[in-house]
Amino acid sequence: MLKIGLIGYGYWGPNVARNFQALKETQVALICDQDPRRLRLAGENLPQARLTQDPREVFGSDVDIVAVITPVFTHYELASQALKAGKHVFLEKPFTSTSAQAKRLLDLAAARDLRIMVDHTFLYTPAVQKIKSFVDQDQLGRIYYYDSTRVNLGLFQPDVNVIWDLAPHDFSILDYVITEKPLALVAHGQDFFGQNLERVAYVTVYLENDLIAHFNFNWLSPVKVRTTLIGGDKKMLVWNDLEVDEKIRVYDKGVSVDTREGQYNLLVEYRAGDMWAPRLEHREALRAGADHFVRGILQGTPIVSDGQAGLRVVRMLEACNQSLRKGGKLIKL
Amino acid sequence: MLKIGLIGYGYWGPNVARNFQALKETQVALICDQDPRRLRLAGENLPQARLTQDPREVFGSDVDIVAVITPVFTHYELASQALKAGKHVFLEKPFTSTSAQAKRLLDLAAARDLRIMVDHTFLYTPAVQKIKSFVDQDQLGRIYYYDSTRVNLGLFQPDVNVIWDLAPHDFSILDYVITEKPLALVAHGQDFFGQNLERVAYVTVYLENDLIAHFNFNWLSPVKVRTTLIGGDKKMLVWNDLEVDEKIRVYDKGVSVDTREGQYNLLVEYRAGDMWAPRLEHREALRAGADHFVRGILQGTPIVSDGQAGLRVVRMLEACNQSLRKGGKLIKL
Amino acid sequence: MLKIGLIGYGYWGPNVARNFQALKETQVALICDQDPRRLRLAGENLPQARLTQDPREVFGSDVDIVAVITPVFTHYELASQALKAGKHVFLEKPFTSTSAQAKRLLDLAAARDLRIMVDHTFLYTPAVQKIKSFVDQDQLGRIYYYDSTRVNLGLFQPDVNVIWDLAPHDFSILDYVITEKPLALVAHGQDFFGQNLERVAYVTVYLENDLIAHFNFNWLSPVKVRTTLIGGDKKMLVWNDLEVDEKIRVYDKGVSVDTREGQYNLLVEYRAGDMWAPRLEHREALRAGADHFVRGILQGTPIVSDGQAGLRVVRMLEACNQSLRKGGKLIKL
C-alpha cells in the first residue's frame, strides 16, 4: 500500500485526493494546506488522513508519494524537497515556472531513481486516448495541421497570462499525440488592461515534416469553445470536447495531390466520404491518470506525462513568453 | 439608363450580370468572354446583350460602366483601359495584384472623375450591415478583439495562396466595421506540396487602441466554419454565417476591470446576461451592392467599397505575403 | 423522344418543367396555365414550348405525357381526361381528393395500359434511398417505431388542413421504407380560428408486427424541424433533413430484451456503440424522379410512386380526416 502526502487542498486538490484514495494500491495519509478552512474540509472528506499546515511534516513523514497541487511558482521548491526526502512526486500542471527548474528536478529524481508525473489530465481522457490510437495506427495518414481553439469567459489569473493558464492542456496533447517534433514557435497576443498579461493569444508551432499547429486562446469569449481539428491526407478529425456523446468525428474527407506534373500543374482530387463518431468510454480521466502513475511506480512501466514530458511543455510555454516579449519573434525549440 | 459592359462570364460573372440587369437604372449591353461556350450561355441568359470575345470592343462601346469579373492578375490592365475610355469600373475582389497598381487606378479615376467599386459583397449583407450599426451605435463598447475563422475543404487555387483567396472577405469587413486603424500584421502558414502556396494560414493584425484581430484560413478542413467573434467591454457578439436564421448572437456578457488598485490587485467583475439574435432581412447582397454603386454614380454619394477601400485590403494582402516570405516578420501598415 | 404537356405553371410547375426538359428522352412541348403572367414566364424559361390557357389543347395534342401540377381538387378531372386521351400522367401530390377518384384513375390507366406517377419527390432523395437500403439490408433489424416531426411557421392553406399539406411526404416515405402494412390510424389536432381546418395535428399509425408510427405536424412552430427517428433492435437512425452534410446518423445503440424469463423478470441489455453518418450524394430528387418515370414508361419497369402508392397515401389522408371528424376515433385501413 503506497501512502500519499498531498500538499494543497484548494480547487483541484480534493479531486486528486479522492481519486488516489479510491485506488486500492494507495491511500491518502497526510494532507497539508495553510488555510485552516480547507484543512477542515479535507478532514471531513478524508477522515482517516492526518492534517497539517506545515509541508515539512509531509517530507519528514513515511509517505511514498508527495502530490503537489499548488500554484506553479511553488512547484520547484516543494518538489525538490520531496525528492530529496526520497518521495515520488505528482505535480499539478504546468510542471515548473522554468525549464531550468524542470531539469534540476529531473536530475534529482534520476539520482534517486524516483518517479515524477505531471498532472496532464487530458492525456488520460478517452478522447485523447482514441486520437492517439488513430495516429499510432496511421489512420489519419500524413498529418498536415493541428488546430485548437480553447476560448471562454475565463477567470483572469493574477500572475500568469492566458497561455500559461490554458496552453498546458494543448501543448501536452500535441506532444503526446503528434510524433513530429516541434522545431519553432511564435506567439502573438494582447493585454487590454496595461498589466502585460495577455488575455487573448495565438500560438503557431512549426513541426517536422511541414506539419503546422495553431492555438487560439481567449479569456474574453462570450461562448465556450473546445475544438481541435486534425487534418491528414487519409482522414481528418474534429474533436469537440463540449459534445456529450460524440466528441470525436472522423471524416473520410481529404485532398490528394499529385505533384509529379510539377508545381505548375498540380493534379488535385477531393474526397468526401462518410463521417464516423467512435463510441468513447465515460470514465474519470484523473482516476485513470492516478492509476497509470501508481502502476508506473510499482511495475517500473513508462509514465506518459513524466517529468520529461512536463519539461517539453514548459519549454514551449517559455518560448511563448520569449516570443511575446520580442514582438512575435520566431523562437527555436 | 446606365449601360453595363461586362468582361468575364465565368463562375461569378452571371451573378453580376443578373443583378445589374435586374436594376431599373441599368442594363447589361455588352458581354465579353474569350470562351465561346461561356458567351453562348450569356446569350441564353441575357438575349438583349451584345456578345464579344474582344475586350477592346467593350472599351470602344458606349457603355457607362465596365464590370471586370476576371482573375486578379488581369484587373489592372483591363481596369486602366476602361478608365482611360471614360468608363466607371466595377471590379471583382481583390482590387489588384499590388497596391501600386491600385494607386495608379485611383489616380486615373480621380483625373477623370470616374467611380470605382470593388465587389466586396459581404459589406452589403444584412449581417455585416447589422454589425456595423452595432459598432456605430457603440453597443459593443470598447472592442478588445476581432477573431474570424474561415475554413473548409476549399478549391485549391493554382496561382494564389489561401490568404489571397479568403482574406479579402475578412479584411474588407474588418476595414468596414472596425474604426481603429490597423498598425501592423503578421502571417504564418504552410504549404504541404512544395509549391510555396500556403494552404493554411493564420494572420494576426494589431490595430490602434490595443485592439487585436486574428484570422484562421484553411483550405483543408473537413468541416466548413464561418464564424467571427467580436468582444467588447459592453457586449460581445458571435456571427455564424452558416446559420440560416440567427446568424448574429449578441451576448450581454463581459468582464469589467477596475485598474485603480494598480496592476497587482486588479478587480475583475464578470457579467453574464441575456443573449439576443436580431432578425436579419433575407436579401441578395450583390443586388444591394450593385444598387449602392449605381446610386453612387448617379447621385455622387460615397461608395463603401470604393477604390480606396480596395487599396487598403490589397495593402493588407501584400503585407501578409511579405510577412510569410520573411518567416513571420511583423509588417507595418 | 417523349413529349410532355404540362398543366399548371405556378409555384412547382417550373421545377417540373425544367427537370423534364433536362432529360434527353423528353421535351416539354406544351405548357398550360390560366394566368397569362405565368404563361409569359413559361415562355421565357422554355422558349421552344407551345403555350395555352386551355387544358383541352393539351389533351388534343400529340404529347405522350401530361403533367398535372395543379391544386388537388382539380387532379381527378384533368387526369381522367388525359388518360382518356391516351396520355401517361404525372401528378403533383397528393394523388387525388378521395380514394374513389384514385381508384377510377387506376382503372382508366389499366384499361389503356398507361402509366401514372405521383410526384412523391422525397422518395427519390439520396436520404430516403439510403434509409430504404438500410431497411432492405435488414441493418436496423426489427423496427419498433417510426417517429417524424415536420413543423415550421408554414403557409396556411386556404382549403386543406396541415395533414393534407405536410403528411403526403411522410406517409409516402413510410409506405416506401417500411415493409409492415399499416392497420389503423388515429389523428388529433386543433384549429384555432374557427375554420375547422387543423393547423397542428398529431397522427399515430399502428402497423403489423407491433410497429408504431407517429407524426407531428405544425404550421405554427417558431422553428423549422424536419426530423425522423427510426428505432430498430439492431440499429437506430435519426434523419435530420435540415442538416447539409450529415442528414442521416446511424446509431449502434439499442435495447435487447430477453423475455424467456417471462414477463415479470425481463432481462434488458443496453447497447451504446458508434455513430455513423453515411455520405449522401448531392443531386436533385425531382430530376431522379422524372428520370425514373420516363424509364418506367420506356422500359416498362415498376414505378416506385405509381398510382397504387398514390392511392395508399390518399387512403391514409382520408382516414386522418375521418378520425378528426369523429373526435379521434381509430380508423381501420
Added chain:
Amino acid sequence: MLKIGLIGYGYWGPNVARNFQALKETQVALICDQDPRRLRLAGENLPQARLTQDPREVFGSDVDIVAVITPVFTHYELASQALKAGKHVFLEKPFTSTSAQAKRLLDLAAARDLRIMVDHTFLYTPAVQKIKSFVDQDQLGRIYYYDSTRVNLGLFQPDVNVIWDLAPHDFSILDYVITEKPLALVAHGQDFFGQNLERVAYVTVYLENDLIAHFNFNWLSPVKVRTTLIGGDKKMLVWNDLEVDEKIRVYDKGVSVDTREGQYNLLVEYRAGDMWAPRLEHREALRAGADHFVRGILQGTPIVSDGQAGLRVVRMLEACNQSLRKGGKLIKL
C-alpha cells in the same frame, strides 16, 4: 429547527437528504431503508442522522416531516401512516398510484392541518419559473399549443409504462404553467415485448380555449431530446433543457389571423422578428423546492406542488392508462 425523517435512500434519496440537510431550518434526523448497504452509505453521508430499517420507527419518532422517497406503489401506505402520526409529508413523484389514494391522503392532511408536497422538481427550475413568468405577464398572448418531446434510451421500469415514468414531469409543468384547464386526453402507445407496458407513447390533451397539448415519450430513442415548444399569438418559445446556457429561446414570430372576412377568406399575416434567450440562474431545483416546502410549513404560504397539484397529475396519468386500455378512447378529465 424542523426534523426530517427520510424513508428510502435509493437513487434519489441521497439528493433529497443532502438538500434538506443544507437548509438552515431543517436537519435530517432519521433515515430508513431496508437495504443495509444503503443505510451504511447514509451513515457515511449524514453521520448525525439516526438509521433504521423499520419505517414505524420514523412514524414513532419526533420528526416533523417525513420524506417518502420510495416506489409509487408504497406511497399511500407510508404517507397515510406519517399523516396519522402528525407528520408533514414530502413525497417522490408521482404522488400515488390512484387518484382515490391521493384524495384520502388529502383528507387525512386536511383533518390534521398538515402539509403535503410532491417532489415535482422541475417546477422549481429557473427555466420553468421563467416560462411561468412569461405566461403570467401575458408575453406569449393566447397560447395555441404546448408540445413536449421527452425521449432517450431510457431505463426500462419493471412495473410502470413510459408515461408513468416520464409524464409526471410534463404534466406537472403543464398544470403549473398553463392556466387553461385540461378537458380530456387520449394516449396511444406500444409495448414491443408482450408485457403490456408501453415503451413509447403519445399523449394529446385538449384544454379550454382550444388549447392543445401533445407529449412524445420514448424509452427507445438513440438520442436524448428534452424540448418543449409553446406557441402563442404574441410570441412563441422553445425550451431545450439540454442546452447549457440558452435553455429558453423566445421568438418574436407568429401568425395573426383576421377572421372578420369570414372563414373562406382569412387574412393571415406572418411575423418574423428577433430571437431572445433570457439569462437563467444556475441553481439546484431540489434545493429551491425543499426551501419552498419548509417556508410553506413555517409561514403557511401556498405550496406550488402540493397534494392537490399531485392529485391533478395522478388523474392525468390514470386517464392515460384508461385511454390505452380502451384502444385510444378520449377520456374526460
